[in-house]
Amino acid sequence: xxxxxxxxxxxxxxxxxxxxxxxxxxxxxxxxxxxxxxxxxxxxxxxxxxxxxxxxxxxxxxxxxxxxxxxxxxxxxxxxxxxxxxxxxxxxxxxxxxxxxxxxxxxxxxxxxxxxxxxxxxxxxxxxxxxxxxxxxxxxxxxxxxxxxxxxxxxxxxxxxxxxxxxxxxxxxxxxxxxxxxxxxxxxxxxxxxxxxxxxxxxxxxxxxxxxxxxxxxxxxxxxxxxxxxxxxxxxxxxxxxxxxxxxxxxxxxxxxxxxxxxxxxxxxxxxxxxxxxxxxxxxxxxxxxxxxxxxxxxxxxxxxxxxxxxxxxxxxxxxxxxxxxxxxxxxxxxxxxxxxxxxxxxxxxxxxxxxxxxxxxxxxxxxxxxxxxxxxxxxxxxxxxxxxxxxx
Numbered sequence: 230x231x232x233x234x235x236x237x238x239x240x241x242x243x244x245x246x247x248x249x250x251x252x253x254x255x256x257x258x259x260x261x262x263x264x265x266x267x268x269x270x271x272x273x274x275x276x277x278x279x280x281x282x283x284x285x286x287x288x289x290x291x292x293x294x295x296x297x298x299x300x301x302x303x304x305x306x307x308x309x310x311x312x313x314x315x316x317x318x319x320x321x322x323x324x325x326x327x328x329x330x331x332x333x334x335x336x337x338x339x340x341x342x343x344x345x346x347x348x349x350x351x352x353x354x355x356x357x358x359x360x361x362x363x364x365x366x367x368x369x370x371x372x373x374x375x376x377x378x379x380x381x382x383x384x385x386x387x388x389x390x391x392x393x394x395x396x397x398x399x400x401x402x403x404x405x406x407x408x409x410x411x412x413x414x415x416x417x418x419x420x421x422x423x424x425x426x427x428x429x430x431x432x433x434x435x436x437x438x439x440x441x442x443x444x445x446x447x448x449x450x451x452x453x454x455x456x457x458x459x460x461x462x463x464x465x466x467x468x469x470x471x472x473x474x475x476x477x478x479x480x481x482x483x484x485x486x487x488x489x490x491x492x493x494x495x496x497x498x499x500x501x502x503x504x505x506x507x508x509x510x511x512x513x514x515x516x517x518x519x520x521x522x523x524x525x526x527x528x529x530x531x532x533x534x535x536x537x538x539x540x541x542x543x544x545x546x547x548x549x550x551x552x553x554x555x556x557x558x559x560x561x562x563x564x565x566x567x568x569x570x571x572x573x574x575x576x577x578x579x580x581x582x583x584x585x586x587x588x589x590x591x592x593x594x595x596x597x598x599x600x601x602x603x604x605x606x607x608x609x610x611x612x613x614x615x616x617x618x619x620x621x622x
Contacts, residue, residue: 257490258500259524260285260446262319264464268305271508275517276312279506282521283314287356287502290318291341295325299337306348315353317387318345324360331359331372339379354385356411366399373406389413389448392433395440404441411502412437415450415478420461424450424478427486438495449486451503451515451523453477463513464505480515480554484523491526516599522553531556533597533622535564535605537615542570544613546589546605550597558597561621562589568611575604587613 261283265272276286288309293299309316320338322331338355345352357376361369377386387409394400404410414430430447437445455462455473462473490498503524507514515523522529532552538545546564550556558577564587566572574580574589581588589605597603 254494255499257487257494257498258285258446259283260287260500260502261506262448262502262504263288263304264505265289265508266302266465268303268308269508271510272305272506273308275506275508276308278517279521280312280314282524283503285315285317285353286312286506287317287319290320290345291337292321292323293326293330293334293337294323295327295330299334301341301344306345306350310349316345316350317354317356317385318342318352319356319358319389322357322359324362326359326361328365328368328372331368332375335372335376335379338376342380342384352384354387354408355380356387356389358389360389360391360413363394363397363399366394366397366403370399370403370406373403377406385409387411390437390445392417392429392437395433395436400440404443407443409443409499410437410441410445411448412445413448415448415504416454420454420456420476423476424452424454425482427482430486431489434490434495434498438497442497444497444499446499447501449483449501449503450478451480451483451507451520452505453513455513464511477513478515480519480523480529484526484529487523487526516553516555516601518553518599519555527553529554531597531599533559534620535562535615535618536602537564537613539613542609542611544608544610546607547602548597548605549602550599553599555596555598557622558591558595558603559620559622560591562605563587563619563621564589564608565614565617566608566610566612570609572606572608572610574606577603578605580606 259282261279263286288304289302291301322334359369380386385408388407390410390412412433414433415425434447453475455475457467457469457473458471460467503520505514507517507520530552531550531554533548533550533556536547536549565585566587572580572582572587577592577595578589579592581590587608
């Protein structure tokens with residue numbers, strides 16, 4: 230039989246191992262915002278393709294703006310019910326709304342909850358997105374306290390929060406009124422400085438975890454914007470003329486953020502929410518393949534190569550990105566060719582013909598999204614060798 234000191238050490242080891250098992254944390258939860266104000270057939274495809282990677286849908290359900298008042302988004306309730314994932318209805322209340330309008334909005338929110346449930350939508354929670362100034366947090370706290378008391382007891386209440394609130398003495402009491410929060414770490418600085426800063430996001434997440442024991446998530450960007458005459462153009466085009474200066478959240482930076490969080494996650498952080506669900510035709514959102522690769526922790530790469538479709542002697546030429554990351558259009562593409570009667574390049578490239586090859590040279594810089602295909606030109610040749618092509622980035 231083991232000696233008493235040895236037996237005590239063995240028991241201590243078992244207790245330590247048991248404690249490690251109890252402290253094992255759940256994987257980082259990944260959710261999606263659906264922020265389109267008009268629902269389209271493209272939502273069905275996007276929801277189906279995203280189901281395996283994102284657990285919860287946070288859906289823009291209503292909004293209120295000064296002067297414009299309250300408006301409810303006509304979501305596709307049948308599509309959401311069929312999807313089956315947990316739902317959080319998001320109510321966007323403009324930060325400039327007067328306190329009186331906030332109080333009037335409570336009745337609209339309660340009516341919205343009843344409306345969703347009447348349509349058979351199983352709401353897990355309600356998120357209030359109100360980006361008010363720090364000085365107005367005490368009034369916002371009172372609004373949330375009253376709203377919490379009026380909501381069904383089984384409905385979780387959360388808020389979208391700003392890093393600027395971290396320095397407010399009212400923050401701790403504000404967070405006590407809700408079940409959780411969503412710290413937005415994108416588009417919180419001047420837009421000309423970019424959408425996202427990795428070092429700041431990590432620092433804000435650590436400070437937010439220290440500020441409250443309630444669980445929280447990070448709202449992360451999967452989109453771009455354009456600056457037009459000092460204004461921001463995002464998911465909806467602005468009806469103003471002028472050059473567009475594009476800014477996009479860098480997938481590599483966001484991948485690095487997730488890697489950091491998986492290694493050293495702040496204590497109360499439970500997951501992230503991606504803004505926004507990419508739809509076909511949404512040219513400023515990341516492609517879904519890019520978002521999924523970042524969420525999964527996969528390596529990111531562009532894989533841009535020529536494609537040829539042949540019909541007799543006619544060859545239709547294109548350039549395709551088979552990778553999961555956007556990439557620049559190639560500067561030059563060379564295709565071995567023989568016995569060409571005619572050939573031409575399409576917009577964006579110039580064609581130079583040699584005795585044994587076709588050379589396409591880029592005229593203007595451009596990018597090719599993950600999964601995107603762009604026409605390059607055409608050729609009527611006896612033979613084109615796609616396998617022998619050369620692509621110069």
